[in-house]
Amino acid sequence: MKLKTRTPFEAALDTFLTAIVPIEETEVTPIREARGRVVAHQIIAQRDEPNYRRAAMDGYAVVADDTLGASEHSPIVLGVGNSVRRGVASRVHTGSKIPDQADSVVMVEDTERLGDVVEVRAHVHPFENVGLKGEDIGRGDVVVEPGHQLRPADIGLLSSLEVRDVTVYRRPDVAIIPTGEELVEKGPLEGEVIETNGLITALLVEQWGARYRYRSIVTDARELIEAALLRDIDADLILTTGGTSVGIRDLVPEAVRKLGKLLVHGIAISPAKPTALGLVENTPVACLPGFPVACLVASYAFVKPAVYRLAHFDHTFERTVTGTLASKVMGKPGSRTYARVAIRRGRVEPVMTSKSGILPGSGILSSMAKADGFVIIPENVEGYDEGQQVEVVLFD
Amino acid sequence: MKLKTRTPFEAALDTFLTAIVPIEETEVTPIREARGRVVAHQIIAQRDEPNYRRAAMDGYAVVADDTLGASEHSPIVLGVGNSVRRGVASRVHTGSKIPDQADSVVMVEDTERLGDVVEVRAHVHPFENVGLKGEDIGRGDVVVEPGHQLRPADIGLLSSLEVRDVTVYRRPDVAIIPTGEELVEKGPLEGEVIETNGLITALLVEQWGARYRYRSIVTDARELIEAALLRDIDADLILTTGGTSVGIRDLVPEAVRKLGKLLVHGIAISPAKPTALGLVENTPVACLPGFPVACLVASYAFVKPAVYRLAHFDHTFERTVTGTLASKVMGKPGSRTYARVAIRRGRVEPVMTSKSGILPGSGILSSMAKADGFVIIPENVEGYDEGQQVEVVLFD
Numbered sequence: 136m137k138l139k140t141r142t143p144f145e146a147a148l149d150t151f152l153t154a155i156v157p158i159e160e161t162e163v164t165p166i167r168e169a170r171g172r173v174v175a176h177q178i179i180a181q182r183d184e185p186n187y188r189r190a191a192m193d194g195y196a197v198v199a200d201d202t203l204g205a206s207e208h209s210p211i212v213l214g215v216g217n218s219v220r221r222g223v224a225s226r227v228h229t230g231s232k233i234p235d236q237a238d239s240v241v242m243v244e245d246t247e248r249l250g251d252v253v254e255v256r257a258h259v260h261p262f263e264n265v266g267l268k269g270e271d272i273g274r275g276d277v278v279v280e281p282g283h284q285l286r287p288a289d290i291g292l293l294s295s296l297e298v299r300d301v302t303v304y305r306r307p308d309v310a311i312i313p314t315g316e317e318l319v320e321k322g323p324l325e326g327e328v329i330e331t332n333g334l335i336t337a338l339l340v341e342q343w344g345a346r347y348r349y350r351s352i353v354t355d356a357r358e359l360i361e362a363a364l365l366r367d368i369d370a371d372l373i374l375t376t377g378g379t380s381v382g383i384r385d386l387v388p389e390a391v392r393k394l395g396k397l398l399v400h401g402i403a404i405s406p407a408k409p410t411a412l413g414l415v416e417n418t419p420v421a422c423l424p425g426f427p428v429a430c431l432v433a434s435y436a437f438v439k440p441a442v443y444r445l446a447h448f449d450h451t452f453e454r455t456v457t458g459t460l461a462s463k464v465m466g467k468p469g470s471r472t473y474a475r476v477a478i479r480r481g482r483v484e485p486v487m488t489s490k491s492g493i494l495p496g497s498g499i500l501s502s503m504a505k506a507d508g509f510v511i512i513p514e515n516v517e518g519y520d521e522g523q524q525v526e527v528v529l530f531d
Numbered sequence: 532m533k534l535k536t537r538t539p540f541e542a543a544l545d546t547f548l549t550a551i552v553p554i555e556e557t558e559v560t561p562i563r564e565a566r567g568r569v570v571a572h573q574i575i576a577q578r579d580e581p582n583y584r585r586a587a588m589d590g591y592a593v594v595a596d597d598t599l600g601a602s603e604h605s606p607i608v609l610g611v612g613n614s615v616r617r618g619v620a621s622r623v624h625t626g627s628k629i630p631d632q633a634d635s636v637v638m639v640e641d642t643e644r645l646g647d648v649v650e651v652r653a654h655v656h657p658f659e660n661v662g663l664k665g666e667d668i669g670r671g672d673v674v675v676e677p678g679h680q681l682r683p684a685d686i687g688l689l690s691s692l693e694v695r696d697v698t699v700y701r702r703p704d705v706a707i708i709p710t711g712e713e714l715v716e717k718g719p720l721e722g723e724v725i726e727t728n729g730l731i732t733a734l735l736v737e738q739w740g741a742r743y744r745y746r747s748i749v750t751d752a753r754e755l756i757e758a759a760l761l762r763d764i765d766a767d768l769i770l771t772t773g774g775t776s777v778g779i780r781d782l783v784p785e786a787v788r789k790l791g792k793l794l795v796h797g798i799a800i801s802p803a804k805p806t807a808l809g810l811v812e813n814t815p816v817a818c819l820p821g822f823p824v825a826c827l828v829a830s831y832a833f834v835k836p837a838v839y840r841l842a843h844f845d846h847t848f849e850r851t852v853t854g855t856l857a858s859k860v861m862g863k864p865g866s867r868t869y870a871r872v873a874i875r876r877g878r879v880e881p882v883m884t885s886k887s888g889i890l891p892g893s894g895i896l897s898s899m900a901k902a903d904g905f906v907i908i909p910e911n912v913e914g915y916d917e918g919q920q921v922e923v924v925l926f927d
Contacts (some may be wrong), residue, residue: 143844170734184896187721230713232722242810259824271897278900285733286900286926288827291727295896317626321693325583326628331687331838338566338683385663401560425626431684452903454850454925478848500691503684504674529681529850 141403142183143514144436144471150398151412151437155444160305160372166293169285171344172303173447178279183269186347192264194229195224195246195253196237201446204257209252210247212285224253233265240264261331272296282447307345307445310367311337311440314387315377315425316354331500332423332430339434340374342531343442356530360390371445373418374438377425379409386420403514405467427500432473435509437530455526458461458483462521466512475506476527483510483525506530537799539910540832540867544642546794547808547833550839551815554767556701558889562689565681568699569738569843574675577664584629586878588660591620591642591649592633592737597656606643606650616709629661636660644856668692676764678843703741703841705834706763709731711773711821712750725894726827728772735830739838739927756786760811760814765840769814769836775805783818799910801863803829823896828869831905851922852904854879858917862908871902874925879906879921902926 138256142150156327161175173361196219202402205211210227219237223371227233227240238261245257272278278296279289285301287394293301313333323329331353337347346371353363367373378387380398388400388411395415402410406429411422419441423433461484466472486506508529512518538546541892549903557571586592592615601607610619623629623636634657641653642776668674674692675685681697689697708731719725726748733743744766751774763769774783775796783794784807791811796818798806802825808820815837819829839847857880861867884900904925908914915921 167730167734170738185724186719191588193822230724232712232713273750278897287738288823288896288926290734292896292900293732294730295725295727297719297775299727301901315626317628323582323693328581328626329691329693331691334563334690335683338563342683400927424925427684427687445788452852452902452925454852456848456850457853497666500684500688501674504688507846526853527848529848 141408142399144402146403146410147399147402147404148411148437149442151419151421152444154414155372155441156417157447158304158307158417158445161302162305163302163516166290166298166301169301170287170305172285172301172306172430174279174283174285175302175304177277177281178201178293178298178301179434180272180274180276180278182274182296183273183274184295185266185268185270188268188331189266189369190231190233190241190264190437191238192240192423193229194227194240194243194264194276195255196227196233196240197224197255197259198237198240199259199261199263202239202241202255205255205258207256210256212254214254215248215251216251216329224255238265238345239528240440272487275455277457282449283416284448284450304447307340307371307442309340309345309372309374310348310350311372312350312363312373312375313377314349314353314355314360314375318352318377320352323503332425332427335427335431336374336376336434336438337518338507339531340438340442342368343439344446344448345372345442355386357386357390363392364390364394364420368416369420372438372441373420375420376423377431379411379422387411388413391420391422394482398447403470404432404436405470406473407436407473408470410437412437423441428503429476431503432509435473436471447467453528455528457524457526460510460519460523460525461485463518464512466516468517469514471514472512473509474504474512476506476510478507478527483527500522503530537797537866538795540798543795543798543806543808543882544836545817545914547817548836548840550794550810551768551837552813554700554703555842557698558701559696562686562694562697564695565686565699566582566683568681568697568702569804571677571680571698571700572678573673573677573691574694574697575672576668576670576672578692579670580668580691580801581662581664581666584664585662586623586625586627586629586660587662588636588638588744589625589658590623590636590639591631591651592623592636593651593656594621594633595635595659598635598637598651601651601654603652606652608645610643611647611649620651621694621709624727624731628782634658634661660699665760668904675862678845678848680844687850700843703736703767703838704744704765705741705767706744707736707771708746708749708759708763708771709750709773710751710756710759710771714748714773716748717780728821728823731823732770732772732819732830732834733826734832735927736838737837740842740844741768742839746802751782753782753786756782757790758784760790760816764812766814766815767832769811769816770819771816772819773821773892775807775818779915783807784809787816787818791816799866800828800832801866801868802865803832803869808833824899825872827899828905829897831869833865850923853920853922855916856906856915856921857881859914860906860908861914862910862912864913865910868908869905870905870908871898872906873901874903874923879923885894899926
């Protein structure tokens, strides 16, 4: 009755991601509201930025030849005007337009204004301290490639080029279906538990860039689970929580198998072994375990990459914090293990999974609240020793 | 006329943060909308979680003594009922309530159901596979300490304890005042530039957990700048952009000095040296440079820690991505240098700052859009060599 096969983590993830097709539908959004969205079409600059030659320094715009031989001890005196010609300089500020005849800027620190004239005490070369028209972006330059996720600086750049709207990929719609006859939405009696796995998963997928449909609890009945899956067949991804362990209530993976295709059930990942991945019609379904910590681990391991793939987040990097282990952590042999840790004064401390130590740690939600993140121990690593440097994947 | 003093980065930041008082005002928010908010009061569990003894495995709840001596080859037969007593077991599922008289659970894998009876093929100890009432959280336990920033798992935990609202610190209000006579909101003529520094900073502070007031452009006039600062004196933090270089337009730090106290002007950080930090009445003010890249660097270096301090984000960790440098990067001697880099196929590549190489890189917004983040070179480090491992601070 045990899950007999345990698919290696990488193979399970690859299988799932291969079955997921990135969303091709797009929508137009105002540039200022586009943070975090992924651009669907190449964006080309329609004009030069800057649209004029600008001073790169505060100082005087000059004809460079006028400054030949100028030095601290042998200043050259120039007239001062609004336009520049041989013998006449013009005061300019960083970023301001340089008069037409000028070809360079003498820094203000190298000058002294004496009434109507200015003493120049350094010589400059043509183009020195001058930013050319179109130097930042030239008309016709590709500014943003498709698939780029917009950050504030990108929005600034596009705004500076008068791009007002951008075409971006639609956000993924994720349906979240909590299952379990012990679950209630509020007011639990003895033997009942408030639904939280679905709620946590919903908040996470939102943080990962998706929209969610947080569905009502479905009890452990085959036909109700099947109906719930079919109702959300138009979602981009369906997540269920609970009902994945092999037992008489192992209904959710069975429903996926019946309605579609069960790709993987039982994965060499700890905790979260009972995770199942599949398709109903063409909609990917991840069946997350009911133990809270296992559910969270499965979300990070499978849901986050799935949402990212749907959303075209192709160039995301896993950010980590490096620290020194305060005590040994061991992996579960043969499994990719997610050990919960807290970071205290720069030291990485494994989080106790339970007061008594009796329960499997994956049931203990409080351990998640105490932890700052995971240390991931790969299948082929036994564990990490006290004092070893490790990378911590922080919780989002 | 140069900025003669350059305060070391750490000293400048310490001075600024010391002048900033974290926000003490609180508000009550529904728990489900509290992601990212910082809890202001200790939260204590009002009940046990779970509120019953639960099965940690699928199987049969039993009196442990009944299983003494049971093994694969010598099974013990028990009756099956809804309640448990000596000689009678009851079917239970992971997470479900254990009948009162039972003290342990035999895993379903170690049993075989034969009609009205069950064969037990392993023996269990008292409490084996049983989660005690209150094992996750006990009534009276401290669940969340003040100052904790709520993540989805915390929201799940609090929801499971029927906490519906939480008292959190108010978000910081940040006023953003772009200055510069060359700036326009749209339709730039030759010599004009669309305002983007303020926009980028606004989007960043929002991402860092604050609300923003994105003010209209203020031209380079002393009295207008002073009026703009005074108008936002009720904000938690005022940011200005532009007008910080020493020159005749160096009006913003002067306005801060006149209206309040200029704490620092000129910092050993590259780019962003002209950054000024001060107070007007008791409101902290950061005067960010007008060069786009310098403005962004100053935002990361000073605004982000300031917002975090206001918001009580005391336990945030800088997440980085580690990679190998594709080519040498050099720091500016004596300055903390922020080198823009892109990550391509796991290699960290410095981003060219300009097409011609003439302009100081801090003017080039496009380099920000091409970059993934910064490599920070401390004051006392000359630079990093090709092939060296470096940590990249990704752009938010």
